[in-house]
Amino acid sequence: MSGHGRGRRWAVVAALVAVLCALPAVVAALPADDADVAAADLRDAVLASGGVGFSGYAVSAGGLSLPVSDQLPAVADLLSDRVQLRVWWRGEDEHRVDVVGAAGETGVHTDPAGTWTWEYESATAERTGPAPLTLPAPPDLVPASLGRRLLSEAGDDELARIGARRVAGRDALGLRLVPAAAASSVARVDVWADAATGLPLAVEVLAEGATMPALDTRFLDLDLAVPPAGVVAFDPPPGARVRQGADPGGLLREAADRALSPGRLPAELAGLPRRTLEGAPEAVGLYGRGVTLLAVAPVPGRLAAGVRSALAAAPDAVRDERGTRIAAGPLGLMLVDAPGAGTFLLTGTVDLDALADAAAALTGAPS
Amino acid sequence: MIGVELRKTFGRPRTWVTIAVLNALPVLVAVLLRLTDLAPRPGEGPPFLSAVLTNGQLYPLAALAIVLPLFLPIAVAVVSGDAVAGEAQAGTLRYLLARPAGRTRLLVAKLVAVLAFVVVTVVVVAAVGYLVGTLLFDARPVAGGTSVSGTSLTPEELAVRTLMAIGYVAVSMLGVAAFGLFFSTLTDSPLAAALGALAVLVTSSLLFTLDAASPIAPYLPTRYWLAFVDLFRDPVLWRDVVRGLALQGVYVGVLLAAAWANFTTKDVTS
Numbered sequence: 001m002s003g004h005g006r007g008r009r010w011a012v013v014a015a016l017v018a019v020l021c022a023l024p025a026v027v028a029a030l031p032a033d034d035a036d037v038a039a040a041d042l043r044d045a046v047l048a049s050g051g052v053g054f055s056g057y058a059v060s061a062g063g064l065s066l067p068v069s070d071q072l073p074a075v076a077d078l079l080s081d082r083v084q085l086r087v088w089w090r091g092e093d094e095h096r097v098d099v100v101g102a103a104g105e106t107g108v109h110t111d112p113a114g115t116w117t118w119e120y121e122s123a124t125a126e127r128t129g130p131a132p133l134t135l136p137a138p139p140d141l142v143p144a145s146l147g148r149r150l151l152s153e154a155g156d157d158e159l160a161r162i163g164a165r166r167v168a169g170r171d172a173l174g175l176r177l178v179p180a181a182a183a184s185s186v187a188r189v190d191v192w193a194d195a196a197t198g199l200p201l202a203v204e205v206l207a208e209g210a211t212m213p214a215l216d217t218r219f220l221d222l223d224l225a226v227p228p229a230g231v232v233a234f235d236p237p238p239g240a241r242v243r244q245g246a247d248p249g250g251l252l253r254e255a256a257d258r259a260l261s262p263g264r265l266p267a268e269l270a271g272l273p274r275r276t277l278e279g280a281p282e283a284v285g286l287y288g289r290g291v292t293l294l295a296v297a298p299v300p301g302r303l304a305a306g307v308r309s310a311l312a313a314a315p316d317a318v319r320d321e322r323g324t325r326i327a328a329g330p331l332g333l334m335l336v337d338a339p340g341a342g343t344f345l346l347t348g349t350v351d352l353d354a355l356a357d358a359a360a361a362l363t364g365a366p367s
Numbered sequence: 368m369i370g371v372e373l374r375k376t377f378g379r380p381r382t383w384v385t386i387a388v389l390n391a392l393p394v395l396v397a398v399l400l401r402l403t404d405l406a407p408r409p410g411e412g413p414p415f416l417s418a419v420l421t422n423g424q425l426y427p428l429a430a431l432a433i434v435l436p437l438f439l440p441i442a443v444a445v446v447s448g449d450a451v452a453g454e455a456q457a458g459t460l461r462y463l464l465a466r467p468a469g470r471t472r473l474l475v476a477k478l479v480a481v482l483a484f485v486v487v488t489v490v491v492v493a494a495v496g497y498l499v500g501t502l503l504f505d506a507r508p509v510a511g512g513t514s515v516s517g518t519s520l521t522p523e524e525l526a527v528r529t530l531m532a533i534g535y536v537a538v539s540m541l542g543v544a545a546f547g548l549f550f551s552t553l554t555d556s557p558l559a560a561a562l563g564a565l566a567v568l569v570t571s572s573l574l575f576t577l578d579a580a581s582p583i584a585p586y587l588p589t590r591y592w593l594a595f596v597d598l599f600r601d602p603v604l605w606r607d608v609v610r611g612l613a614l615q616g617v618y619v620g621v622l623l624a625a626a627w628a629n630f631t632t633k634d635v636t637s
Contacts, residue, residue, distance in 0.1 A: 009628035016624055020617055057606055086604060098516060098600075102593050103414040105515050105600065118517035125517065221606065231602060237513040239421070 033171045034164035035195050040156045042175050045198030047148055050092050052197050053226030056168065058085040060141040060217035064329045067310035075135050079215070087142050088227040096232045097138040108138050109234035116234040117245070125236040128245035132279025143217045147191040147200025151177060153290040167192050167201040168219040177291065183270050183354035184208070184292035185330040197224065205291075207330035208351060214329030264341065269294060269361055270354035287348075287358075294348035294358060299335075304343040307335055322356035338362050368472055372480040376446070377487075385442050386488050390495045392438060393430035397496075401503040414596050419504055422512055426500025427493040427529060428595075431536050434492055435592060440568050443540045446484050447547025448560030450477040451630065455555040461635050470631045474552075478623065481544045489537040493529075514601040528603075532595040535608060539595075542588040542615045543568060545622035552630040585610070588618055 037045070062079040066072075077083075078099075086098040098107040104120040114129045115137075139145060154177050162174035172192035179186050185208050192202040202218035236242045265285040267274050272287040272294055280286070285296040299307070311317055311333070317326040325334035325346075334346040336359040344362060346355055376382055396416070400406060406420045407413075413432035415425050431439075451474075454460040463473060512525045520528070546567050550560035571587040574580040584590055591611025597604040 006628075006632035009632060013621070013624045013628045017621055020621065057604075086600075100597075100600070100604065103596055107516055120515045120517065123513075234517065237517050237519050239513065240517065 030166055032164040032166040033195070035173060037161070037173060039159035039161050039175055042161065042173055042193060042198070043151050043154055043159055046151050046175070046191065046193045046200055049144065049193075049198040049200070050148060052199050052224070053090050054144070054199065054222060054224050055088045055227040056219045056222040058087060058143055058217060058219045059083070060085060060215070061213075063212055063214050064331060066328050066331070067307070067314055067326060067333065072135065078136055078138065078141065083138070083141060085138060085142060088231050089142070089144065090226055090229065090232055094232055095139060096234070097142060099138050106138065107234070109232060110139060111233070116236075118234060122241070123239065124241045124243065125234070126243050126245045132277065133284070141217050143200050143203050143219055146217060147193065147203045150189050150203065150205070150291055151175070151191060155180065155290070158290070162190065164195070165192060168222040170201060170222060171195040172201045179290055179292045181272065181288065181292040183272060183294075183350045185327065185332060185351040186291050186349050189291055205330065210329065265296060266361055269296065269358040270350060272350070288350070292349055294346065294350050294354070296358070296362070297345050298342050299345045301343070304335060304345075307345065311335060318352050323359050325352050325355050327352055334359055336362050368476040369479050372476040373483055376480040376484055382446070382484065385445070386491050389434055389438055389442055389488060390492055393433050393492065393496055394499055396433055397426060397499045397503050414593065419500060421505060423500035423504030424497070424525065425512065426504065427496035428532060430492050430496030430499070431489070431533065431595075435536060436572075439488070439492075439540060440543045441565065442488060443481075443485055443543045444547045444561045444564035444568070447481045447544040448551050448564055449557040450481055450548050451551040452554050452557040452560045455635070456557060464635055471627060474627060474630055478548060481548060482541065485540045485544055486537050489533055489540070493533045515596065515599050516601040518601040520601070528598045532598050535595045535598065535611065538612055538615050539592050542618040545619040546588075549622040549626040549629075552626045552633065586614070588614070590614065
């Protein structure tokens with residue numbers, strides 16, 4: 001064979017490889033069409049997208065290493081790992097979200113009367129009723145519902161447009177929320193909403209001082225057709241263990257049982273006004289607005305001991321005369337002993353100084 | 368020429384010894400499971416292994432899942448690495464090429480023989496798995512099964528999905544076969560070719576577990592191997608299955624082109 005033929009044959013192979021390698025980059029570089037929509041109008045479109053039915057495949061990457069991995073492993077995994085979600089959405093109270101793993105899955109089927117949670121690994125189906133306070137669950141990570149939740153109380157002056165990009169093959173308009181509250185630990189929230197329906201397709205949450213998102217969730221595939229009811233509904237299969245779910249660890253009930261006189265919690269903490277929380281026990285206080293929230297809850301001794309040891313063992317906890325506190329991304333956490341009132345857990349998207357101010361207000365110490 | 372190569376592959380005792388050894392591990396696992404009744408906790412160990420104690424019909428899948436990560440690729444790498452380099456080492460390659468059939472056709476014939484080996488091996492593992500599963504464990508021929516998503520599958524659905532999974536595993540091995548065949552045209556040593564293909568697989572498996580390598584993860588040849596589990600979700604999650612098929616197609620196409628470019632212009636001296 002001649003050297004010429006050899007060169008030509010290898011050139012064919014090299015060209016083939018070059019084309020194949022370039023394909024993903026070319027697809028990724030397809031430009032997105034921006035539209036002339038004002039930030040406030042885009043927020044309104046997002047908030048009105050709750051009735052849009054769709055099915056899709058989303059990936060959520062969380063960077064929060066919560067100090068509760070022993071007590072609440074499911075929550076810790078959800079917020080610290082890369083999670084693949086299959087979503088079928090017929091409406092706010094009728095949807096199904098599967099967390100897909102390499103050798104199993106956890107399916108959360110929501111209907112107006114409650115939620116079925118199917119776990120393949122343990123062949124268990126758990127039924128829970130609606131609750132005013134719940135732990136983070138897979139449906140909360142779906143970009144559509146997360147985007148609506150984070151923008152729900154955003155003021156006009158906190159919003160700005162940030163161009164457009166392609167998400168799941170669709171044109172998505174960018175909206176940036178920079179919380180106005182000084183105490184906020186969230187630097188910004190970027191929501192990319194579908195230009196046609198307002199449905200949030202991607203959400204990035206960035207903590208103050210961070211370069212990587214604390215939470216990044218986006219659709220990879222999206223089909224804007226209402227999925228059939230049969231896919232969303234759930235009947236426990238034969239042979240499955242069926243059980244009734246309680247509220248997380250009985251915490252809500254215990255909190256309600258605590259003999260705390262109403263009005264014990266101040267009307268304002270760390271510059272954030274108290275807000276009412278429908279259905280929650282009086283002893284639990286929620287402060288702030290939008291993405292800047294601070295929760296104050298009395299905790300029973302056994303739980304307090306666990307949190308205390310987790311805080312003590314955390315290498316990046318801040319320890320000074322104002323108390324020990326820790327930040328996991330934008331989420332701050334602190335344990336406060338109020339004389340005569342028991343132990344309180346302070347947590348929320350506020351910075352560590354705001355946590356210390358709130359603790360001082362609770363204990364009556366000078367801040 | 369294809370017929371000659373097929374007869375050569377399946378006429379060799381060592382082909383059948385390889386297949387027999389490949390079946391030994393799933394059979395051993397089944398016997399141990401039967402004797403001890405200690406299934407791995409669901410979600411641990413190979414996929415589907417925890418379910419076979421209650422439904423032996425799932426054992427073909429468990430058997431494939433057991434051999435998929437290591438044994439099956441080793442067997443395919445050895446056979447494909449031997450394809451051209453084996454002839455070179457035995458000194459028979461130049462006689463083969465003396466025939467007027469041409470080098471491209473020889474390459475195609477070798478490829479078909481390797482593919483046939485892959486398909487036969489996967490089918491035999493699944494068939495032995497079915498026999499072992501139904502003999503040793505409770506078979507529920509009418510009850511069907513439960514999908515990963517917690518819905519009930521009829522026996523027909525279960526059978527169709529099992530067949531699709533067997534096909535998918537066979538296709539997943541094509542990339543290994545293509546690497547083996549390409550390396551086999553580079554060297555005169557079948558061992559070097561097989562080890563080369565295995566080195567690619569070990570690298571791929573290792574990178575897949577590494578977060579830092581996530582940008583290239585979708586292009587790793589082993590990335591979608593376990594996607595056959597997605598066939599047992601309800602509705603079927605086609606996303607990774609389709610990507611897995613396309614990725615294997617790309618690897619086979621590129622490596623065959625490279626093997627062709629190298630082999631048809633190579634100086635054959637042995």
